[in-house]
Amino acid sequence: MKRLVILGGGESGVGTALLGKAKGYEVFVSDKGKIAEKYKDVLINNEIDWEEEKHTEALILNADVVMKSPGIPEKVEMVQKLFQKGIPVISEIEFASAFTNANIIGITGSNGKTTTATWTDYVLKNGGLNVSLAGNIGDSFAKEVLKDEAEHYVLELSSFQLDGIESFRPHIAVLTNITPDHLDRYDYKYENYIASKFSITKNQTEEDYFIYDADNPTIAEWIEKFEIKAKKLPLTFQQKVKEGAYADEQNIIVKIEDNEFIMAREDLALKGEHNTKNAMAASTVAQLLKIRKQTIRESMGSFQGVEHRLEKVLKINNVQYINDSKATNINATYYALESVSAETIWIVGGVDKGNKYEELLPLVNEKVKAIICLGVDNARIKEVFSNCVENLVETQSMKEAVQLAYHLGNPGDTVLLSPACASFDLFQNYEDRGRQFKDNVRNL
Incomplete structure (x- = not known):
C-alpha cells in the first residue's frame, strides 16, 4: 500500500485525503497550524490519521508521495527535506x-x-x-x-x-x-x-x-x-x-x-x-x-457576478456601498476604481505583497475623495496617497471603517472596499473581510 502524506488540513488537504483513501492509499494528514473543526470531523469520521500544530518528521519522510496544500511555500524546511529525499511533492490538482x-x-x-x-x-x-x-x-x-x-x-x-x-x-x-x-x-x-x-x-x-x-x-x-x-x-x-x-x-x-x-x-x-x-x-x-x-x-x-467582486451591497442616503474584497492586488483595485464614476471613499489596506501603489495615482486623483486605511501597517499607502486627498484615516476594524465611510459620504458618492492587499492581518480571508463589510453596512 502506497503512503500518501498530506501537508495542510484545509479544503484541498481533506479532499485529497478522502480521495486517497478511496483509491487505496495509506493516508496521513499533518498541519503545522490548527485544523478547523469541520475538517477534523471529516478526518475522524473517515478514520484518517492526522496531527495538528506540528510536523512529525518520522511520519512524513516515509511517504511515497506528498500532497502539499497551495498555501504552504516550497521554501519551508519540511518541504525542502522532502525534496532532498527525492519524495514527489505534488498539488491536489x-x-x-x-x-x-x-x-x-x-x-x-x-x-x-x-x-x-x-x-x-x-x-x-x-x-x-x-x-x-x-x-x-x-x-x-x-x-x-x-x-x-x-x-x-x-x-x-x-x-x-x-x-x-x-x-x-x-x-x-x-x-x-x-x-x-x-x-x-x-x-x-x-x-x-x-x-x-x-x-x-x-x-x-x-x-x-x-x-x-x-x-x-x-x-x-x-x-x-x-x-x-x-x-x-x-x-x-x-x-x-x-x-x-x-x-x-x-x-x-x-x-x-x-x-x-x-x-x-x-x-x-x-x-x-x-x-x-x-x-x-x-x-x-x-x-x-x-x-x-x-x-x-x-x-x-x-449572469449575476461573483460575491466579493465589485458586488453592490446597498444604497444608503443615495450612497452606493460596493464590496470588492476579492481585490487582493493593485491590478484588481485598478479595475474597481476604473469602473466607478462617482466620487469615491476608498477602503484600502491589509498585507501588502510588494505593491506599487503609484500605478493607482491617476485614478485616485480623479475619483477618490477620502481614503480609509484598514490594515496593521499602512505606511506605504500613506506615503503614496497622503497628498492626493484631504481625508486619510487609519482604522483597525471593519466596523470603524464602515462608520467612518458613512460619516464622510454625501449623496451620490460611492464607498468602495477594494483593499489591493491580502487580508490575513485582521481577517481570516478575503471572504471574511467582505462579509464583515456587508454586515456592517447593513447595520448602519
Whole structure:
C-alpha cells in the first residue's frame, strides 16, 4: 500500500485525503497550524490519521508521495527535506486529475479567474452540460473527483496550485492576464510567477486549446518564449482574428473554425473592459463545447457576478456601498476604481505583497475623495496617497471603517472596499473581510 502524506488540513488537504483513501492509499494528514473543526470531523469520521500544530518528521519522510496544500511555500524546511529525499511533492490538482477522464477546463490569471470560471460554469450548465466548478473556488477538485458525477470540470487555478503539477493537462486552458502578484512566493522574480501561470498549458497537445488575453503586455511578450502545442485562441480588442475572440466598439465576436458568435457589448451582464474580456473567454469555451448561440447570448446577459467582486451591497442616503474584497492586488483595485464614476471613499489596506501603489495615482486623483486605511501597517499607502486627498484615516476594524465611510459620504458618492492587499492581518480571508463589510453596512 502506497503512503500518501498530506501537508495542510484545509479544503484541498481533506479532499485529497478522502480521495486517497478511496483509491487505496495509506493516508496521513499533518498541519503545522490548527485544523478547523469541520475538517477534523471529516478526518475522524473517515478514520484518517492526522496531527495538528506540528510536523512529525518520522511520519512524513516515509511517504511515497506528498500532497502539499497551495498555501504552504516550497521554501519551508519540511518541504525542502522532502525534496532532498527525492519524495514527489505534488498539488491536489495533480493528484486528483489522475483519477478522472472528464473534460477539464482550467482557468488561471492574476485577475478575473473567479469571474471567468463562474461565468463559464454558468453558461455550460445553461447549455445542459453536466459540469462541476471546483479548484480555487468552492469544493476541492479532489472531493469533486471522488463524487465522480461530472462530465466536465471548470477549475479555477491559482499559481500555487499550478506549481505542483507534473502531468495535469486541461483540454481547454484559459489565461485571463498576468500582472505582478504573490511575488513574495517567487523570490521576487516576476519571470518565476509568469512561468507558473504558463504551466497551465505545458502538458497540452495539438488536440487542446489555449485561450489567452493577447492584449496583456506580459502575455504578449512571453507567449513565444514557452513551447505551446495547443491551438492558440487569442482574446483581443486590438484587431480582428481568424480564430479566437475580438471586440469592436459595438460587439464581441467569437470565431471557432467557420462558426461565428456575435453579441452586443451593451447586452453583457457585467460592465467594464475587464468583464468584456471575461465574457469573451467564457463565450469562447462555450463555442468550443458547441453550446447553442442563443444559450450563450442569454447566459452572457443574465449572469449575476461573483460575491466579493465589485458586488453592490446597498444604497444608503443615495450612497452606493460596493464590496470588492476579492481585490487582493493593485491590478484588481485598478479595475474597481476604473469602473466607478462617482466620487469615491476608498477602503484600502491589509498585507501588502510588494505593491506599487503609484500605478493607482491617476485614478485616485480623479475619483477618490477620502481614503480609509484598514490594515496593521499602512505606511506605504500613506506615503503614496497622503497628498492626493484631504481625508486619510487609519482604522483597525471593519466596523470603524464602515462608520467612518458613512460619516464622510454625501449623496451620490460611492464607498468602495477594494483593499489591493491580502487580508490575513485582521481577517481570516478575503471572504471574511467582505462579509464583515456587508454586515456592517447593513447595520448602519
